[in-house]
Amino acid sequence: MRRVVQFNVVVILALLCIFMKGFNFSTLEVVTDDELLNLVRTEKYVVVLFTKKDCEQCDNFENELTHLREDLVDTLNAWVVKAVSSPLVRLYSPNKEPALVFFRHGSPLLYDGPANDELILHTFTENKEPIVRELSDDNFEHLTQASSGATTGDWFVMFYTTDCVECQRLQARWEAVGAKLRTRLNVARVNRQTVGAVTARRFGVWEVPTFIFFRQGYMYRYNIHKYDVASFTSFATDWYKNARKETVPVPKSPFDDFMQMIVDYLRDNPWIWKIGFGSVGFTGFFYLYH
Incomplete structure (x- = not known):
C-alpha cells in the first residue's frame, strides 16, 4: 500500500513537472511598449515578436519562437518576448504583424524568412553584431575604393538623414539586407546631412533615402519604389544589370x-x-x- 502511494506521488509530481514545463514555455512573455523600449535600451540582445490577435501566421511564428526560446537564451543570453498590437511595429516592418525583430545593442534586424525555428536561430546567431557599415567622408573612398573598383568588393549603400522618418523605418530592413548579402558584398549607409555631405554631393544625392550599388568602378542607382528586403537583394545580385550604368566619379576637389x-x-x-x-x-x- 505504501509503495502504491509513493508511486502515485512520483507520477503526480512527474505530471506536474511536465505540465509546469509546458505552461512556462507554451507562451511568450508579453511586454508593453515602455517595457520593450527599456529592454532595447538596457539589454544586449532582445528578440521580440510583434503579433496580434486572430492571426494564424502570428501563431505559427510564436510556436516556432517558443520552441526556440531556450536555445536563444542559452546561446545569446537573449530576452525573448512578444508585443501584441503594438504601434512600434511600424518602425520595423512595412507589413506589420507578424514581425520578428532581433535587437543587437539596440540595432534592429528584421527577420525575413519563413516560420522555421532552425532558420531563425541560424539567422540570429550568425548576425549577433550589426552588419551595416557606417561610412563617412573620411573613410568612404578608402573602404569602398569605389572609383578604382579595386579589392574591397561590391558595396550597396543607403544615403539617409536623421530627420527622415522613412529612413528610420528602413533600418531594420537594411540590416536584413546586410544579413542576406553578407557573404557576397558589403552593405553600408551614409548620413547625407552630416558626416557624409561631401560624399552625397559627389554622387548627386539630394533626396533620401537614396540607394546606390557600386561594382567594379561603376554605380547603379536603385530607382525602384519597392523598399522590401527581397527587392533590395534581387537588385544587388542581378537586377542592377537592368539599371543605367554610370562611371563612378572621382572625389571632387x-x-x-x-x-x-x-x-x-x-x-x-x-x-x-x-x-x-x-x-x-x-x-x-x-x-x-x-
Missing part, C-alpha cells in the same frame, strides 16, 4: 565641392533667388528714378 555645395543650397532654398532678384530689381528701380 575642395573648390569643386564648395561650388557644388552652393548649387545644392540654392536648389534646396529657391526663395534665395527670389530675394536676390527682388533686391536687384529694387536697386535698379531706385537708381532709375533717383
Whole structure:
C-alpha cells in the first residue's frame, strides 16, 4: 500500500513537472511598449515578436519562437518576448504583424524568412553584431575604393538623414539586407546631412533615402519604389544589370565641392533667388528714378 502511494506521488509530481514545463514555455512573455523600449535600451540582445490577435501566421511564428526560446537564451543570453498590437511595429516592418525583430545593442534586424525555428536561430546567431557599415567622408573612398573598383568588393549603400522618418523605418530592413548579402558584398549607409555631405554631393544625392550599388568602378542607382528586403537583394545580385550604368566619379576637389555645395543650397532654398532678384530689381528701380 505504501509503495502504491509513493508511486502515485512520483507520477503526480512527474505530471506536474511536465505540465509546469509546458505552461512556462507554451507562451511568450508579453511586454508593453515602455517595457520593450527599456529592454532595447538596457539589454544586449532582445528578440521580440510583434503579433496580434486572430492571426494564424502570428501563431505559427510564436510556436516556432517558443520552441526556440531556450536555445536563444542559452546561446545569446537573449530576452525573448512578444508585443501584441503594438504601434512600434511600424518602425520595423512595412507589413506589420507578424514581425520578428532581433535587437543587437539596440540595432534592429528584421527577420525575413519563413516560420522555421532552425532558420531563425541560424539567422540570429550568425548576425549577433550589426552588419551595416557606417561610412563617412573620411573613410568612404578608402573602404569602398569605389572609383578604382579595386579589392574591397561590391558595396550597396543607403544615403539617409536623421530627420527622415522613412529612413528610420528602413533600418531594420537594411540590416536584413546586410544579413542576406553578407557573404557576397558589403552593405553600408551614409548620413547625407552630416558626416557624409561631401560624399552625397559627389554622387548627386539630394533626396533620401537614396540607394546606390557600386561594382567594379561603376554605380547603379536603385530607382525602384519597392523598399522590401527581397527587392533590395534581387537588385544587388542581378537586377542592377537592368539599371543605367554610370562611371563612378572621382572625389571632387575642395573648390569643386564648395561650388557644388552652393548649387545644392540654392536648389534646396529657391526663395534665395527670389530675394536676390527682388533686391536687384529694387536697386535698379531706385537708381532709375533717383
